[in-house]
Every structure is written in structure tokens, then in C-alpha cells.
Amino acid sequence: MGDSTKKWFSLNLGNSNTKPSGSCGCGNPSGGCGSHNSENADVNAIGEERHKDGFEQVFDVKMDRRSAFKKLTASLMVGAGAVTTSCSVIVGEETKEKAQIDWEEQFKGNYKLMSDEEKNGTVDRLVRSYQLRTGKTISLSSKNAEEDVLFGYAFNISKCQGYMDCVTACVEENNQDRSSQMEYIRIHEMKDGKGFNFNEADDNYYHEVPAEGHFYMGTQCFHCDNPPCVEVCPVQATWREDDGLVVVDYDWCVGCRYCMAACPYDGRRFNWSTPEVPEEEVNKNQHYLGNRMRKKGVVEKCTFCVQRSRAGKNPACVEACPTGARIFGNLLDPDSTIRWVLENKKVFRLKEDLGTEPKFWYFMD
Amino acid sequence: MRRLKVFGSLVKDSLDVITHGSKKYHIWMAFLTFVMLVGMYCYSVQLEHGLSVTGMTDRVSWGLYISNFTFLVGVAAAAVMLVMPTYVLKDIDFKQAVLIGEGIAVAALIMCLAFVIADMGGPSVLWHMIPGIGVFNFPNSMLTWDVLVLNGYLFLNISIPFYILFKHYQGKKSNSKVYIPGALLSVFWAVGIHLVTAFLYQGLQARPFWNNALLGPRFLASAFAAGPALIILVLAIIRTFTVFKIKNKTLKKIAMVVTVAAQINLIMLASELFKEFYAPTHHSESAYYLFFGLDGKTALLPWIWTSISLNVLATVTLTFHKLRNNSKVLYFACFILFVAIWIEKGFGLIVPGFIPGPYGKIVEYTPTGIEIGVTLGIWALGAFVFTMLAKTAIKIETGALRYRKKES
Amino acid sequence: MKDKYHILYTLSGLFLVASFFSSCKHQEHEYHSITDKIEAESKNYQGTSISSEDFIGDIKTLEISEGAHTFLIPERKSQIKSYACTECHSKSLAQMQNGNEAKKAHWDLRLNHADANTMNCVTCHDGSSMDNLTSLTGNTLGFNHSYQLCAQCHTSQFDDWKGGAHGKKIASWAPPRASMTCVNCHNPHNPGFKSRWPARFNTQTEKERR
Numbered sequence: 001m002g003d004s005t006k007k008w009f010s011l012n013l014g015n016s017n018t019k020p021s022g023s024c025g026c027g028n029p030s031g032g033c034g035s036h037n038s039e040n041a042d043v044n045a046i047g048e049e050r051h052k053d054g055f056e057q058v059f060d061v062k063m064d065r066r067s068a069f070k071k072l073t074a075s076l077m078v079g080a081g082a083v084t085t086s087c088s089v090i091v092g093e094e095t096k097e098k099a100q101i102d103w104e105e106q107f108k109g110n111y112k113l114m115s116d117e118e119k120n121g122t123v124d125r126l127v128r129s130y131q132l133r134t135g136k137t138i139s140l141s142s143k144n145a146e147e148d149v150l151f152g153y154a155f156n157i158s159k160c161q162g163y164m165d166c167v168t169a170c171v172e173e174n175n176q177d178r179s180s181q182m183e184y185i186r187i188h189e190m191k192d193g194k195g196f197n198f199n200e201a202d203d204n205y206y207h208e209v210p211a212e213g214h215f216y217m218g219t220q221c222f223h224c225d226n227p228p229c230v231e232v233c234p235v236q237a238t239w240r241e242d243d244g245l246v247v248v249d250y251d252w253c254v255g256c257r258y259c260m261a262a263c264p265y266d267g268r269r270f271n272w273s274t275p276e277v278p279e280e281e282v283n284k285n286q287h288y289l290g291n292r293m294r295k296k297g298v299v300e301k302c303t304f305c306v307q308r309s310r311a312g313k314n315p316a317c318v319e320a321c322p323t324g325a326r327i328f329g330n331l332l333d334p335d336s337t338i339r340w341v342l343e344n345k346k347v348f349r350l351k352e353d354l355g356t357e358p359k360f361w362y363f364m365d
Numbered sequence: 366m367r368r369l370k371v372f373g374s375l376v377k378d379s380l381d382v383i384t385h386g387s388k389k390y391h392i393w394m395a396f397l398t399f400v401m402l403v404g405m406y407c408y409s410v411q412l413e414h415g416l417s418v419t420g421m422t423d424r425v426s427w428g429l430y431i432s433n434f435t436f437l438v439g440v441a442a443a444a445v446m447l448v449m450p451t452y453v454l455k456d457i458d459f460k461q462a463v464l465i466g467e468g469i470a471v472a473a474l475i476m477c478l479a480f481v482i483a484d485m486g487g488p489s490v491l492w493h494m495i496p497g498i499g500v501f502n503f504p505n506s507m508l509t510w511d512v513l514v515l516n517g518y519l520f521l522n523i524s525i526p527f528y529i530l531f532k533h534y535q536g537k538k539s540n541s542k543v544y545i546p547g548a549l550l551s552v553f554w555a556v557g558i559h560l561v562t563a564f565l566y567q568g569l570q571a572r573p574f575w576n577n578a579l580l581g582p583r584f585l586a587s588a589f590a591a592g593p594a595l596i597i598l599v600l601a602i603i604r605t606f607t608v609f610k611i612k613n614k615t616l617k618k619i620a621m622v623v624t625v626a627a628q629i630n631l632i633m634l635a636s637e638l639f640k641e642f643y644a645p646t647h648h649s650e651s652a653y654y655l656f657f658g659l660d661g662k663t664a665l666l667p668w669i670w671t672s673i674s675l676n677v678l679a680t681v682t683l684t685f686h687k688l689r690n691n692s693k694v695l696y697f698a699c700f701i702l703f704v705a706i707w708i709e710k711g712f713g714l715i716v717p718g719f720i721p722g723p724y725g726k727i728v729e730y731t732p733t734g735i736e737i738g739v740t741l742g743i744w745a746l747g748a749f750v751f752t753m754l755a756k757t758a759i760k761i762e763t764g765a766l767r768y769r770k771k772e773s
Numbered sequence: 774m775k776d777k778y779h780i781l782y783t784l785s786g787l788f789l790v791a792s793f794f795s796s797c798k799h800q801e802h803e804y805h806s807i808t809d810k811i812e813a814e815s816k817n818y819q820g821t822s823i824s825s826e827d828f829i830g831d832i833k834t835l836e837i838s839e840g841a842h843t844f845l846i847p848e849r850k851s852q853i854k855s856y857a858c859t860e861c862h863s864k865s866l867a868q869m870q871n872g873n874e875a876k877k878a879h880w881d882l883r884l885n886h887a888d889a890n891t892m893n894c895v896t897c898h899d900g901s902s903m904d905n906l907t908s909l910t911g912n913t914l915g916f917n918h919s920y921q922l923c924a925q926c927h928t929s930q931f932d933d934w935k936g937g938a939h940g941k942k943i944a945s946w947a948p949p950r951a952s953m954t955c956v957n958c959h960n961p962h963n964p965g966f967k968s969r970w971p972a973r974f975n976t977q978t979e980k981e982r983r
Contacts (some may be wrong), residue, residue, distance in 0.1 A: 106489070110500045146821050150811065156938065164971040171973075180417075181977040188724065199650075199725035204982075206974040219724065225807045228570060234508040235493040236500045252500075254493055255416075255486015258508050260426040264571035266723040270426060270486065272417035296415035297486025312823040312947045323966060324941040324958060332815040337937020337950065339815075342808075345938055354570045357807040365933065422981055728981045 094132055101129045111249040111288060112239050116144070122251075123288055130293070138284040140292060143310045145243035151304050151359065152244070152331040154341045155218055158365040159325035162187055162209035162216035169320030170220075173305055174291040175283055177275035184269065184302040185220045185317060196350075218326075220317075221246065221267035221302035222350070222358030229259035229268065238299070243310070244331070244359055247289040247303055255297040264351050265358070268301045304328070331359065371768055375534055378766055379757040386756070389606070397749045404742010407735045408483060416486055419736040424728035425719040429736050430484035432711030433743070436591070437473045437480065438515070438562045439584060439710060443592015444470035444522065445555030446622050452541075452548035458615050464758045465603065466596050467526045472751035474519040479743045507565045514558045521551040530761050535768045559584050572718045574651035577640075583633045584710075589626035591706035593619045594699035599751075601696055609759045613692075620695055624683040627702060631680050634673075654727070655717040662720075664729045669713050675705035825945035832943060834951055835917060842935045845951040847943070849916045856916070858903035866900035885963040887926075897922050897961070923955045 108122055119142040127140050167185045176182040188201040192213045201217075210216065223246045230239055230246060237252040238259055260268045274296040286292040287307035294300055305315035309328070313319070318326040329338030341347065345363040352358075386394075411418050421428045447466035450456040482488055493499035494512065503509040525547050532539040563584040566575035597619050604611050641652035655665050679702035688694045721727045732740075760766035804810035834845040850856050862869070886892055894900075897919075899907040906914045909925055924931035933939035940958065943951040955961070 110493070113500065146823060148819050148821055149823075150814065152811075154938075159939075161966055161968075162971060163969065164973055168972045181975050183975060186724070187971075199721070201724070203724065203726070204975050204978045206971060208968050209971055210968060225810065231505050232508065232569075234502050234506045234512070236502045237493070252490070252493055253487065254490055256481075256484065256508065257426045257486070258506070258565075260423070261566075261719070262569050262571055264723050266423075269423055271415070272419075272421070272423075273415040295487075299486075309946070312825060312945045313828055314942065314944060314946050318941075318946075319944070321941070322958070324939060324953075327937065329937075329946045330821070331811045332818050333820075333948065334815055334818060335948065335950075336946070337942065337952075338946075339811075340936035341938045342811075344936055345933075356570075359807060363938070365929070365939075424981065726982065 098129065098132050101125045101132075105129070105251065108251065110236060110252045112236060112252075116142075119288070126288070126292065134279065136279070136282075136284070138282075138286055138292075141287045141307060141310070143287065145241045145245070146310065148330075148332050149243040150331040151223065151309060152329060152338045152342075153223075153304065153360045154327040154338055154345075154347065155360065155362050156323075156325040156327070156365065157215055157217055157362055159323045160187070160216040160218060160321075161323050161325075162189055162205070162211070162214075163322060165320045165322060166218065166317035166326065169316040170302070170305075172281065173283055173308070173316035174303075175275075175277045175286075175293060176269075176300075177271060177273075177294075178278065178281075179276045180272060182269050182271075182275070182300075184267075185218055186266070188217045188219065189214050190217055217362070218317075219265060219267075219350070220360075222265050222356075222360035223302075223304060225357035225359060226355060228262040228264065228354075228356060232258045232262045234258065241289075245289075245303055245306055245309075246301070247306065248299055248301060249289070250292070250294050250298045250300065253298040255299065257299065259299055264354055264356065268299050270299050271296050371531070371535060374768055375531065378534075378768075379753075379760075382757050382760050382766060383753045390756075394749070394752065397745045397752070400745035401742050401749065404739050404745060407738030407742065410735055411483075411739065412488070418733060420730055420732045422728055422730070424722050424726065425716060425730040427484070427715050427719070428730055429711070429732040429740050430480045432715045433740055434477050434480040434484070435562060435566075435584075435715060436707050436710040437477045437747075439559055439588025439706075440592045440595060441470045441473035441477065441515075441518065441522075442555040442559040442585070442588045443596070445552050446589055446593050446626075447596065447619070448525075448548055448555075449552045450618075452545055453552060456618075458612065458618055461609070461611050461762075462596065462600055462615050462619065464526050464529070464762065465600060465755060466593075467522045468751050468754040468758060469592070469596055469599060470522045471519065471754060472747040474515055474522065475750055476743050476747035477515060478519075479746060480740075483739050483743065507561065507568055510561045511558075511565055514554065514561050518551065518554050518558050521547055521554060525551065526758065530758055534761050534766065556585065559588050566714075566718065571723065572651075573648035574718045575714075577637075579633055579637060583630065583637070586626050586630040586633055587706045587710055590623050590630050591703050591710075593623045593626070594703045594706075597623065597699045598696060598703070599755075601692070603755065603759070607759050608763055616692070616695070617690065620683065620689050620699075623699065623702065624680070624689065627676070627680040627683060630706075631676065634676075650721055650725075651717040654720050655713060659721060660727055662727050662729050664731065665712060665716060668708050672705045672708035672713055675701040676709065679705060821947065823945075823947040825943070825947045825949055825951055828944035829951050830944075832951075834943075837918070839935050845943075845949060846920070846954040847951075847957060849919060849954070849956065853916065856904075862903035866895065866898075866903070882962050885965070886961065919961070920955045923961075 104125060105122070109118070111119065111122070114122070123140045123142045127138055130136065130138050164187055167183050167187065170176070170185050171178075171183060174184065176184070186203040188198060188203045189205045189209075189211065190197065190201045192215060194200060196217070205211070223240075223244055225240070225244065227240055227246050233239075234256060235252060235254055237254065238246065238248045240246050255270070257270055260270060271294050275294050277293070282293070283291055285307055287303075287310065290303045290306035305313075305317075309315055314328050318328045327338055327341055329336040331338060331342075333339065341363060342361060347361040347363045349358045349361055419428060419430075444466040447459050447463045451459040451463040482491065485491060494501065494509075496503070501509050503513070525544050528544055529539045560581045563581035566572070567577070567580045570576055597616055600611050600616060600619075603609050638652075638656075641649045645653070650659060653659055654662065655669050658666055679698045682688050682694060682698040683702070688698070716730050720729070757766070804813060829845070833848040833851060835848050836843060836845050855861070884892065884894065895907070896909070897906050899905045899913060902913065904916075906916060906919060906922055908914055908922065914921055920931070920934070930939050934952070934955070937950070937952065940955075941953045943953060945951070959965075
């Protein structure tokens with residue numbers, strides 16, 4: 001992979017000049033073409049097309065690309081819509097910009113293989129797009145994995161009381177679809193004396209908790225070190241980051257759901273319809289790989305709240321847990337509390353025999 | 366240059382052939398077109414609202430589409446059972462049937478690809494899967510293997526018959542040196558497509574129902590029963606409605622293939638049932654769900670028991686020479702065998718793989734009307750494609766369609 | 774015959790190429806298990822640029838050292854509503870109980886912590902110096918170090934807490950470690966967690982499973 005500079009299909013078919021940020025035909029990594037003229041002043045010398053106004057650029061872009069993508073009919077249908085809008089003379093500057101962003105987003109590459117500039121480019125576009133659509137500004141991060149960090153999680157079965165505060169915090173933090181009541185976390189109510197018998201456990205109880213004679217066990221994505229879901233993805237839309245987080249590029253996912261079949265832990269969720277989050281409830285502190293708004297037909301999952309954990313905060317579930325049953329930390333830091341738990345408590349993981357190496361341990365007092 | 370001209374003429378002639386025909390032919394094609402339109406409407410609804418219009422859920426995340434895909438890969442692979450004797454072992458009895466078999470393979474592969482696309486959450490970004498343009502996770506993902514082998518097999522099954530027909534169209538003999546390597550390759554390839562498709566499921570440690578070594582061989586056995594069974598039925602129909610001559614001997618030989626494959630399939634089924642129920646473990650729960658129901662959830666029971674009884678009945682019928690040699694009985698046995706394996710490889714294999722879920726939760730799966738509509742539409746598409754291919758091929762093979770130099 | 778061999782060679786060549794590809798698959802897994810990986814990669818742990826200090830914010834903390842562990846806990850005195858206690862409790866407890874004009878103070882406090890044989894108010898509160906707490910042996914302890922009081926009986930919990938298996942951290946996983954102290958989660962007069970209804974119920978899941 002590393003030997004070729006072309007990691008995926010480049011969009012600049014018409015322009016031979018390769019700007020480092022150039023995922024966009026008009027050479028503008030962020031936002032629309034018309035609105036960044038000052039930035040472009042110094043690159044004007046490279047190609048004459050820089051002098052054209054936004055409309056002409058969009059129009060040219062269309063001609064170059066249409067010839068290139070003839071075969072990609074399905075994609076073209078979306079793209080053609082964007083082009084028609086952007087070519088119409090009557091429509092306003094904003095509509096054109098929106099269409100331009102849609103076009104670039106449709107044909108951008110896989111986030112995993114992007115350079116940092118390209119990551120910033122798509123993040124800027126997404127922020128601008130959200131602004132154009134809702135008038136609200138979000139903070140969207142593309143922060144990479146930190147050196148010397150490997151995230152791990154421990155869950156104290158003796159402590160969990162089954163309040164499900166973590167589930168609520170998770171749904172709100174991660175902008176999960178409210179209409180299908182998507183939840184990453186499941187809390188299984190187990191009978192004492194039955195061992196870890198998931199078959200007889202109830203993960204959708206509604207009665208006063210903790211119930212007599214029961215204990216509680218939470219499951220979510222375990223961020224396996226050898227994740228079967230990553231192996232099976234035909235387009236590498238999901239992968240394990242250097243800090244151990246297993247993440248999904250929602251824009252690259254084709255929605256085949258092979259990863260859901262491959263996950264032994266029920267860690268993945270699919271957007272069967274367009275996810276709905278009331279505007280006032282949207283968490284605007286977002287990460288590209290985390291809680292940004294999803295579309296229909298893509299897979300999503302717990303990311304240990306990448307928008308929080310990469311910044312240094314605890315995931316929302318850890319913060320919300322009133323009992324301290326959830327421990328989160330850096331596995332590579334010998335002084336971290338998670339390391340102390342692994343070294344001093346009797347820990348185990350679910351389905352260890354599958355060789356998936358989850359980074360999510362259970363322990364008891 | 367001349368070849369291009371002949372090709373152009375072939376396209377024009379075949380268009381002529383497929384647009385003209387008897388009243389029955391037109392009714393048949395109109396019916397298929399109607400079903401396809403209904404399917405397209407259903408698919409447009411699915412595109413609009415997402416896959417939530419299907420019966421699939423996070424628990425059972427693959428359903429009717431992938432079931433049909435799996436089954437049809439088997440049908441496509443079965444063409445090899447005709448290709449090998451004809452091209453490689455030079456058994457001339459199969460010669461008449463082989464083009465029809467390859468036509469079925471092409472139609473089945475097109476349906477396979479259509480089912481996969483129908484199952485995708487984001488068909489507009491499917492280009493992510495095209496090597497070079499997108500990112501192709503080869504060799505890690507079995508799905509990429511499947512994409513490769515299916516398209517390769519489609520290419521083989523289009524190019525070999527096309528070469529032969531193209532020669533015959535010009536009134537020439539086809540050169541066996543040209544197509545024999547392709548035919549030989551397609552023999553291995555056919556086994557490959559079905560094994561790879563089986564590995565798609567077999568390689569998932571998360572689903573114990575699929576994660577067994579017998580899955581691949583059983584796929585092959587059932588495919589070599591269901592596929593040729595379909596070919597027998599199609600040949601019977603063609604024999605009645607066209608001038609294309611198919612000897613009884615050919616049908617009998619194909620019936621033999623069906624019989625042996627069905628017998629092996631039953632033996633493997635017995636082996637599987639023994640393993641699941643003699644010493645049932647936690648991993649046998651899917652099988653329990655499939656055959657007996659679990660926690661009062663019994664949606665698949667009528668299906669699987671229908672399938673098993675049809676399967677046994679068909680195999681027993683086919684095993685007796687007297688019954689098999691009676692063409693009416695043969696057609697009936699082939700039909701019920703086809704249905705039995707469709708249920709077994711479809712509902713009986715894909716759905717119970719997901720039930721119970723990783724944490725023992727049972728969510729049952731029932732396809733919705735939209736899903737069934739799309740499925741029927743794709744089947745109609747397959748029948749449509751096959752009818753067109755077969756009609757042209759038969760016209761050429763019977764000598765009714767020949768290249769005429771327009772200049773002379 | 775020769776043709777057949779040729780084809781066989783080609784096919785076996787193809788298989789070789791295929792197996793070569795597939796053997797690459799597991800190259801990235803250099804470690805036998807995740808624990809091996811953690812051990813190996815943390816050997817030259819350099820520390821991260823991320824610090825918990827940004828997230829502790831306005832919470833006043835103090836550093837404590839217990840055994841091998843040194844970490845921050847929230848300062849307590851400023852969080853107590855009517856500290857210092859001596860603002861009201863100007864006399865010692867013994868004197869106050871003797872007086873006839875004894876006021877009913879802290880009437881809402883009911884001790885629900887161990888049984889009456891084991892604990893009463895003065896097990897922890899210093900009757901003669903109300904601004905402080907007292908250990909079982911009569912040593913004076915400040916409110917900021919109340920965890921030492923708990924540790925007298927709850928030794929295993931104390932060990933877990935020191936290591937980080939019991940209790941919560943404040944806001945961040947990153948060093949320096951800042952952990953909540955006992956009384957941040959447990960009411961010392963009534964330390965158990967209450968039973969209550971779960972925060973939510975998933976009607977959609979219920980529908981699916983019917």
C-alpha cells in the first residue's frame with residue numbers, strides 16, 4: 001500500500017497540478033470555491049483555472065469528471081443531481097456551494113488513507129455543509145491517535161447496579177438515532193447462581209434495580225485487538241486505530257453488514273433508516289470517526305467516545321456511571337488504574353477462545 | 366474490422382430474434398417485464414426509506430436477499446456439471462445442453478450481483494469496492510474474493526459460449542484449442558465460486574452455525590443437485606416450446622448427476638444433524654431453533670420441515686431407475702428438489718446463523734412485502750436475461766440464424 | 774497429455790500466488806496476545822502530551838500518597854455547607870448534651886451505616902473538636918482525609934480504591950491521576966446505593982423480540 005502515492009481514485013483528473021490538499025477539483029480543500037478567493041491568491045500562478053469564478057469552476061469540474069465516472073452510474077445519479085443544481089444559473093451562491101460540497105464528499109477517499117491535510121479538508125467541508133443546512137456551527141475534530149496510548153476498559157460486575165445511566169449518556173453523547181432507539185450499550189440482568197448465562201439474562205428490563213438475586217453485566221463494542229469485523233470489511237471502511245479504537249468511516253461504508261455478521265459481541269449497529277436526532281439535542285462536540293451525524297445505510301458502533309477520549313476525557317458511559325463500575329484508561333501507562341486492575345484483580349473477557357483479544361475486561365470485587 | 370462488422374450484425378440479428386416470437390413468448394416477456402417493474406418500484410421505496418422497509422434488524426442483519434444470493438451462486442456453479450463432460454471429457458450427449466447450462470449460469474450470476482446490490486445500504490458508494498478506484502480489502506475479506514470469482518466466472522461463462530456461438534453464427538466450426546483452456550478453468554472456477562461463497566460464512570467465528578468445516582462441501586453437493594435440476598426443467602421447457610432437439614439420453618445423464626449430488630447432500634445433512642443433536646452444545650442452539658424452535662419461537666419450522674421432506678422424497682424418487690426414467694416423475698422430483706434446496710440454502714442457512722444472537726437473544730425474521738417484491742423482480746430479471754440468451758443461442762445452434770454478407 | 778500438465782502447472786502456480794497473498798494476512802500481529810503487546814509496548818512508555826489538568830477545572834484538589842500510589846483527590850472542607858462546624862458547635866459535645874437548652878440539630882441525619890453496636894456519631898466525629906474527625910484509636914483526622922476513616926474497616930475497598938479498581942476518576946483518564954474520594958459517591962451517614970428505576974426502557978427492542 002505504501003509504495004503508491006495514489007491510495008484511492010484521485011478526483012483531479014482534469015488538473016495535472018497536484019496540490020497537497022487537492023481532493024477538490026477547484027483546488028480548494030475547504031468550503032466552496034467562491035468563498036476562499038483570498039487563500040487562493042498565491043496559487044493562482046499554477047493554473048489559469050484559478051481565475052475563473054465559482055460557477056465556471058464547478059462547470060469545468062463537471063465536464064472533467066463526467067467523462068471519468070461514466071461507469072459509476074449509481075454514483076453519478078447522486079452526482080448528476082449535484083451538478084444540475086450547481087449548473088443552474090438561477091440558484092444562489094449557497095446552493096451552489098452545497099452542491100459542490102456534496103460532490104466532493106461523494107467522491108472523497110477513505111479516511112484511513114487520508115493525509116492530515118485531506119482529513120482537515122473533509123472535516124472543514126462537513127462543518128460548512130452542516131452550517132449551510134442548519135445555520136448552526138459544530139466543532140468537528142480529526143484528531144489522530146496519540147503516541148504511547150492504547151485504550152482499555154474494565155467493568156466491575158460487582159458494582160454495576162443496572163441503572164442504565166450509561167446508556168442514556170451514550171445515546172446523548174453519540175447522537176444515536178432516536179427513532180429506532182439505537183443503543184450501543186446493553187446491560188444484561190443475570191440471575192445469581194446461574195453463572196454468565198446470557199440466554200436467561202434480560203437486557204431490556206424495566207423494574208426497580210438492582211433486583212433481588214440478580215447482578216448486572218454491561219456489553220458494548222470491546223475494541224478487539226484482533227477484530228474479525230475489520231478483517232471482513234470489503235472496502236476497509238472499518239479499522240483499528242493505533243490507540244486501539246476500532247472505528248468506522250461512515251462515508252466509506254457501503255452497508256454490506258458483513259462486519260455485523262462477523263462480530264461475536266453484538267457490537268455493531270446499522271442505520272436501517274435515516275437517523276433522527278432533534279436539533280436541540282445534537283451534541284455539537286464531534287469527531288469524524290465518532291459521533292458526527294450518520295446517514296442511512298451505514299454501520300456504526302461504540303468508539304469509546306473518540307471525541308472525548310482522544311482529547312483526554314473519559315467516555316460518556318464512564319463519566320455517567322454513578323457506581324464506578326466502569327474503568328477506562330491507557331494500557332501502555334504502567335501507572336494507570338486500568339493497568340492496576342489488570343494486574344491485581346481477577347479479570348476475564350467474553351469469548352476469549354475466539355482469539356479476538358478484546359480490550360474490555362470484566363472483574364469482581 | 367470484419368469481425369466488428371459480424372459482431373454488429375449479430376447484435377442486430379439477435380435483437381431481431383428476441384423481439385419477435387410467438388404470442389406465448391410475448392406474454393411471457395411482458396409478464397417478466399411487469400414483475401421487474403414491480404421489483405424496481407419496491408427497490409425505489411427501499412432506496413427512499415432505507416433498508417428499514419425490509420424485515421431485517423440489527424439482530425438478523427441478512428435476510429432474503431443474501432439467502433437468494435447464496436442459493437444462486439450454487440445454481441451458477443452447477444453449470445460446471447455440464448461443461449466438464451462436454452468440453453473436457455468430450456461426452457457429446459451433453460453438447461446440446463451445455464449452452465443452456467451456461468446461459469443459466471450467466472442469468473444466475475447476474476441475479477447474484479443484483480441481490481448483493483439490493484442488500485447494500487449505500488449502493489451509491491459501491492464504487493468504493495472497485496479495485497484501483499476504491500479500496501479493495503483483498504485478500505483479507507472473503508467478500509472481495511467473492512466479488513472477484515463471481516465476476517471472473519461471469520466473464521468465463523459469457524466468453525466461452527459467445528465464442529462458440531459467434532463461430533457458428535458465421536457457419537464456421539469453433540476451434541477447441543481456443544475454448545478448452547477456458548472451459549477447464551471454468552471447471553475449477555465453478556468449484557471456487559461456491560467454496561468461496563461458503564467460506565464467506567464458514568470463516569466467521571462469531572456464528573457457530575456457519576463455522577463448521579462441512580459447510581463448503583455441503584454447498585457444493587446441494588448446488589450440484591439444485592442447479593442441474595433446474596437445467597433439466599429448463600431443457601424440458603425448451604424441448605416443448607422450440608425446435609431445439611434435446612435427446613432423452615442427455616436428460617437422463619443430467620438426472621444421474623442430480624441423483625448422486627442429492628444423495629451426497631443427504632448424507633452430509635445426516636452428518637450435520639448427528640453432530641448438532643447427539644451431543645448438543647451451546648453452539649447447537651441455532652440448529653435447535655431451525656428444527657425445533659427455541660423459547661417458543663418457531664418461524665422457521667414449517668419451512669425447514671417442508672424442505673427436508675421434499676428433499677428426502679425427491680432423493681428417494683430419483684434413486685430408483687424406474688421412477689427416474691419416467692420423465693413426468695423426473696420433472697416433478699427435480700422441481701421439489703429445487704424448492705427444497707432453495708429453502709435449505711436460503712432461509713435454512715442464513716437466518717438461523719443469526720439466531721440466537723451473540724447474547725442469546727432471539728429476534729425472528731419475516732421478509733416484508735417490499736423485500737419479496739424486490740426478490741421477485743430480480744428473479745424475473747434472471748428469467749428475462751436467460752430467455753433472451755437462450756432464444757438467440759437456440760436460433761444460432763439450429764442454424765436459423767446465420768451471418769449473411771450484406772454486400773454480396 | 775502435454776497440455777494437461779501445462780494446465781496443472783498454471784493452476785498450481787495460481788494457488789501458490791493465492792497462498793502467498795493469504796499468508797501476508799497475519800503479519801501485523803507480532804504478539805501472541807494483547808497482554809504480551811501491552812507488556813512489550815509499555816516498556817518504553819514515554820508519557821503522553823495529554824494531561825488531566827484541563828478537565829479537573831475548578832475542582833480544588835490535594836495530593837495524597839498512600840502506599841505506592843500518589844494521586845489527587847478533591848478537597849472536602851470547602852464542599853461542606855456549614856464548615857467550620859465550630860461556628861455553631863462552640864462547645865464540646867459532652868457540654869452540649871448536658872445543657873437543658875439542647876437544640877435539635879441535624880434532625881434529618883439518621884445513621885444508616887453498620888449497626889448501633891459498631892457505630893455512632895462519635896465513631897468518626899471528634900466530640901471534643903468538632904472541626905475534625907477521629908480515628909478509632911482517637912487520633913485526629915481532617916475532613917480532607919476522611920478516606921482514612923473509611924479505610925479503618927473497609928480495607929479491601931481501600932486497597933482497590935488506591936489502585937483504581939474502586940471508585941471513579943475525575944473527568945479524565947490521563948495523568949496526573951485525580952480520583953474521587955469515598956464521600957464523593959457515598960453519603961457517610963448512609964453509604965449504600967439506593968434502588969431505583971432504570972434510566973430508560975427500549976420499546977423498540979421489545980417490539981422486535983415479540
